[in-house]
Amino acid sequence: MNEQDLDFPCPICSTTGQVKMITHIDEIPYFGEHTQLTLMCNACGWTQTDFIPAEGKKAGGWTLIIDDPSKLRARVVRSSSCTVSIPELDLQVNPGSSSTGYVSNVEGVMIRFQEIIAMVQRDVMAQLEEGSEEEGLLEEQFQTLVNLSLRLHSLSEEGANPLTLELLDPHGHSMILHEDAVERPLSEKELAKLPVGPDPAVFSTDEMNDSA
Ligand SMILES: [Zn+2]
Numbered sequence: 188m189n190e191q192d193l194d195f196p197c198p199i200c201s202t203t204g205q206v207k208m209i210t211h212i213d214e215i216p217y218f219g220e221h222t223q224l225t226l227m228c229n230a231c232g233w234t235q236t237d238f239i240p241a242e243g244k245k246a247g248g249w250t251l252i253i254d255d256p257s258k259l260r261a262r263v264v265r266s267s268s269c270t271v272s273i274p275e276l277d278l279q280v281n282p283g284s285s286s287t288g289y290v291s292n293v294e295g296v297m298i299r300f301q302e303i304i305a306m307v308q309r310d311v312m313a314q315l316e317e318g319s320e321e322e323g324l325l326e327e328q329f330q331t332l333v334n335l336s337l338r339l340h341s342l343s344e345e346g347a348n349p350l351t352l353e354l355l356d357p358h359g360h361s362m363i364l365h366e367d368a369v370e371r372p373l374s375e376k377e378l379a380k381l382p383v384g385p386d387p388a389v390f391s392t393d394e395m396n397d398s399a
Pocket of ligand 1: 229
């Protein structure tokens, strides 16, 4: 493990001299050697974790059709530059300023989606309680959210309607570890559209790969 103070301002609170970087090399089962890189700000508590494979990777998209509960156990490595989506449900999580990498499994990714849906549900609920002229619209939204949540929940049952988990990562640091998972290169058009999240100059993962 290696700890280093960085001389650039925190991307969240702009305080300089409080950001430090912790790196350590780790072996992720079936995924190989990785540098786990964590940036953290002592001033505001912001942290961002990333996983950088020892071998250079190309920008890539990964998909896995979840048509069996056993696939919920497939491991997922998601880097902070990765967009995660479920195209059938129009659900998408983009890398944002609070985006962080994680190693989980498909079920863990679904739980993250459920948490986001629950958050939006609470918001719609609060608006309904306050009373709104758009009550009908809000009730419709609420029902849509309930349906999304049920669809995600049903994946743990045999014979549920399949859903697709898709990872799109311009840095190529994300992947789904399952024999049925499909990897493909990203097109120029996709790359132009994809957000990559916060990437301070000193923390260019591509440069780190080149010098590795
Ligand atoms: Zn900060």
